[in-house]
Amino acid sequence: GQQLNQSPQSMFIQEGEDVSMNCTSSSIFNTWLWYKQDPGEGPVLLIALYKAGELTSNGRLTAQFGITRKDSFLNISASIPSDVGIYFCAGPTSGNTPLVFGKGTRLSVIA
Amino acid sequence: EPEVTQTPSHQVTQMGQEVILRCVPISNHLYFYWYRQILGQKVEFLVSFYNNEISEKSEIFDDQFSVERPDGSNFTLKIRSTKLEDSAMYFCASSERVYQPQHFGDGTRLSIL
Numbered sequence: 498g499q500q501l502n503q504s505p506q507s508m509f510i511q512e513g514e515d516v517s518m519n520c521t522s523s524s525i526f527n528t529w530l531w532y533k534q535d536p537g538e539g540p541v542l543l544i545a546l547y548k549a550g551e552l553t554s555n556g557r558l559t560a561q562f563g564i565t566r567k568d569s570f571l572n573i574s575a576s577i578p579s580d581v582g583i584y585f586c587a588g589p590t591s592g593n594t595p596l597v598f599g600k601g602t603r604l605s606v607i608a
Numbered sequence: 609e610p611e612v613t614q615t616p617s618h619q620v621t622q623m624g625q626e627v628i629l630r631c632v633p634i635s636n637h638l639y640f641y642w643y644r645q646i647l648g649q650k651v652e653f654l655v656s657f658y659n660n661e662i663s664e665k666s667e668i669f670d671d672q673f674s675v676e677r678p679d680g681s682n683f684t685l686k687i688r689s690t691k692l693e694d695s696a697m698y699f700c701a702s703s704e705r706v707y708q709p710q711h712f713g714d715g716t717r718l719s720i721l
Contacts, residue, residue: 528707530709530710532712537714537715537717538714538715539612539614539699539712539713539714539715540651540699540712541712542709542710542711542712545709585650585651587651589707590653595641595653595656595664595666596641596643596651596653596710597653598650598651598652599650600649600650601650
């Protein structure tokens with residue numbers, strides 16, 4: 498089945514630093530979604546991308562839908578302690594609705 | 609902002625018992641989903657539901673699982689005879705249309721003893 502590979506698996510950064518994480522797939526996705534999950538809570542949608550090459554921002558977050566439709570990245574600028582959490586990329590499988598998730602990137606911010 | 613709500617937040621059940629997890633999707637959403645997340649692992653799709661019937665289901669969603677929309681607001685997941693390996697976080701999600709982003713609840717932590 499379709500799989501999403503996220504890197505890095507985890508990262509420790511200083512408060513104020515910029516962060517970049519990415520997500521790749523061996524197959525094409527028509528939509529890329531980025532979610533954040535805090536401990537004990539459900540995934541919260543951050544950004545949705547629908548077109549190849551699309552670059553979308555949500556506050557300090559910026560995400561891009563790769564031209565090949567097989568990858569996406571998420572950038573966080575000027576990180577703050579509340580950015581701590583697990584960031585998941587996800588996309589609908591084969592054009593249908595069930596989402597397949599990556600394994601996540603765990604972000605830790607050191608104040 | 610409207611949100612998906614799930615109850616209970618934590619359910620502890622003896623192996624072999626039936627359990628029902630409840631969800632109230634966002635009110636104008638038409639597509640409903642259940643996912644699960646085993647501790648430390650990624651989120652996995654279980655089932656999608658539209659127009660009072662199952663649209664798709666994964667291999668995980670075997671005969672022990674069922675879903676129901678008993679009224680206009682609730683969406684439930686029933687596990688008929690729980691197993692130890694059913695211990696996980698179960699997330700309900702909903703979307704307005706089929707290709708719209710899915711919004712998740714905070715989950716029910718199911719612990720099977």
